[in-house]
Amino acid sequence: MHELTNNVFDCALVLEGGGYRGAFSAGIVNVLLEQGIYFDFVCGISAGSSNTVNYLSRDRERVHRSFTDLMNGRAIGVKPLLSGKGYINADYDYRGCIEDGSLPFDWEAFQANPARLAIQSFERDTGRTVVYGRSDMPEVGDMIDRVRASSTLPGLMKPIEINGQVMYDGGLGDGAGIPLPLAEQAGYEKFFVVATRPAGYRKEKEDERIQRLFGKAFSKYPYVRNAIFTRAERYNEQLDRLERLKEKGVAYVIRPDEMPIESTTHDPRKLEEAYQAGYDQGMRELPRWREFLFGDAEAGPQAQVPEADGKARGQDA
Secondary structure (H helix, E strand, O other): OOOOOOOEOOOEEEEOOOHHHHHHHHHHHHHHHHHOOOEOEEEEEOHHHHHHHHHHHOOHHHHHHHHHOOOOOOOEOHHHHHOOOOOEOHHHHHHHHHHOOOOOOOHHHHHHOOOEEEEEEEEOOOOOEEEEOHHHOOOHHHHHHHHHHHHOOOOOOOOEEEOOEEEEOHHHOHHHHOOHHHHHHOOOOOEEEEOOOOOOOOOOOOOHHHHHHHHHHOOOOHHHHHHHHHHHHHHHHHHHHHHHHHHHOOEEEEOOOOOOOOOOOOOHHHHHHHHHHHHHHHHHHHHHHHHHHHOOOOOOOOOOOOOOOOOOOOOOO
8 A cells, every 4th residue: 555645744643532422423534535635644632543543544444333333242241241341341442453353454554644743641650741652662462551551441441551560541641541642742733623522511520429439449549449449630621721712813613513422332233323413513514614724715735535325425335
């Protein structure tokens, strides 16, 4: 495969996490891919890290299926929980579905894409935010293990070790789930942000009962416990920063008109609806995207696929 080319160089694509709310973001991502809008730098945390690598592989089917196809109940729910794999079956969700061919990853296209990327995770025993880039991903297994490390929700998924360190969800680290610091560290001053919470959302602290549960579960891991307990405040600080950047005209923030699902929703119909909501919203906002990215509502590359028969582009058969 020849090296792929990109066409957005002065702006970072920033993909928020949010568990299965990433289905909404996947709809947005597929609008970008279908329109041929290719960022040269992409960053994401947690579910946003999955959307990051899928976007860079330019595989619209995988973008869609990663958040809507639960592969016969093997990905999430009571079935994997009862089998000892966790409520979210991380072993299967990441390496397993690639290895058995259920959800293949186009590694050749990913490698051919010259875009830089950054995803992050959180070291359990040090509290350090760890950032991974292409140099940490020489093989597909290395890549997907780091996506898993970025996405490991405390209490819901089995953690993974990377370089001898037990890793948890990158949302515990810098940015508290909003990967704006990753783009800034890469030198960007303009941001195209895909969020998974509606306008006006503010994260609230866990109630006392939840705090006691997490306090007990992570009593031996004070960095994890402290990150969980301070996340709401840190997340809201990032929301405020985003608003200031938006007011300055250097950030375009996509927020769902409404978010019909939760991070652990595993009803395929609801996940598909969230994906379609993201796709439809993206198509409505497309002229504004073009104006922000290319200077005019009709500028930039155009759609790469024809209309399907009565079906939105990006929705797989």
